[in-house]
Amino acid sequence: MAGQEQQQPQSRDSQVEEDIPEAPPAPPEAQASASTEGVDDLLDEIDGVLESNAEEFVRAFVQKGGQ
């Protein structure tokens, strides 16, 4: 069932690791309140998750009609 399926090793892990995009330069003023620190940390994580080559990926997402 789906629950078991979720726990199976993700066969695409290796690809996920390769997908890390070039890290954008850190902003010079890194004066962090707790909340901005949280946002920076969040963005760092998301950087590592985003598909590489944003432009091509977004362009290729073409759907056929729906309701």
Added chain:
Amino acid sequence: MTAAPEPAAGGTLPAGGAMRVMGAETEYGIHAPSAPSANATMMSARVVQAYAQVTRQRAAGGAETRWDYTDEEPLHDARGWTVDRSSAHPSQLTDQPPVLDAEAVALAYGREELELDGQDESGTLLMNMVLGNGARLYVDHAHPEYSSPEVTNPRDAVKWDAAGDLVALAAVRRLAADPDLPPVNLYKNNTDNKSVSYGSHENYLMPRSVPFGDIVRGLTPFFVSRQIMCGSGRVGIGQDSSTPGFQISQRADFFEAEVGLETTIRRPIINTRDEPHATADKYRRLHVIIGDANLSQVSNYLKFGTTAMVLSLIEAGLAPKVEVFEPVAALQRVSHDTTLTAKLRLLDGRRVTALDLQWMYHEAAAKLAQDTGVGDKVDGDGHTHDVLERWAAVLTQLDNDRAAAASSVEWLAKLSLLDGYRERDGLEWNDARLGLVDLQWADIRPEKGLYYRFLARNRMQRILEDADIAAGVSEPPADTRAFFRGRCISSFGKDVVGASWDSVIFDVPGYGRLQRVPTREPLRGTKALTGALFERYREAGPFLAELLGHNAPPAA
């Protein structure tokens, strides 16, 4: 039938609040990055096929009313359509069903693959499944669609809609593990930002006695404004996103009419499709096509909960007396105004914001809930009080604490991430990375989907525990006919040759003919009414003998 221990079993739900028979339909965006030109219908069929492999449940073809099967129908005909044919959308009976035959498969993937596949001797891909949780998983146009089982309240609507995301995820995992097939990504969103939109629909059961004009008048101002709580957010303005920017709703720019029958062209705010999937002289199934697909549980909860309450207002004749001037333009104006300050003109001359409109509906709904008693915290129906509280809390936060609202309102959560990127990296709204954030927000894989990254960091509120949602993948709701449908599939799947919203069809050894069990009353076939029957039998034959022999079918 067994005796009903609960008054509500097979009867009615408390009126005046948020309880109502309802359900969700989600069309997923589908994309194979390594095979961008792959046929979308083909890929969608792969998704259904993959889930069939996951569950090993024998798919029951979606029996639609036009295939009006009776017990006189010969066996072979039934097998012919349940196995070989796909069906149209449950509410689009006039559509030609899409058929993927061996030739189409071969064209898309090559002959060898077709032979490897081999699940169906006919070479036809499975396009349609009825699931053990009472839901339907099938190919709708060029998208995989999950239609949730019928539920009675907004919390369960969220649960079984989110369970559908796990169903879709299981299929995605299965395909990813197959070295012979391109991995497929599924997105719970509503547009490709290139002028195409696909829907996430809501269905609400209403008494047929309510005049449709009342529904149109009562719902239109509500639908124009509810997106401020339920919108999923979208990068790009206009159907083709040609104007850079961000807007509240995925769907608003694709609506062009106030009232109408269409769902794919000239989409109307109020859809007039009337296919009750139930006793037609008693019920109408209100088909709502304007909503965004929601990953945020709170946005989804409020979408179903507040809409159900507004329908209760309309039934009681107590909907706010407001009419928005040019509602289609107003809908888009609200979507394009993330400050929530745009004033909409009412026909009586007043000018109000979307928040004002929502407060009018909240006030009326709270009064009706109080007058009927369903909104009482202790003695109410168990749902309405919570919907009213959350509704008010979100409206208040939208007005004065948007950072707090961002933990529940989906478009604000997405906007917070986009703003983070814009500030850190100085990105303009037409930057492809923002488009990617918008798209990948809705990836249903927890490790890739940005909503799920937010959820993992507790940046989004939950309505349900993960375990509750996971249970909904295999368990049907207990309090609607979906229980009967789902349990028939999970207990006697090999003997079920067809199922639809309002019937389950058995082919049981020893019976010379197909046995069609109608389920035309959505509040019958519940666990209270049929649970003991399922417990008593391990074989479909004796089960049917008791169900059909000693008792009337759930509802003839």
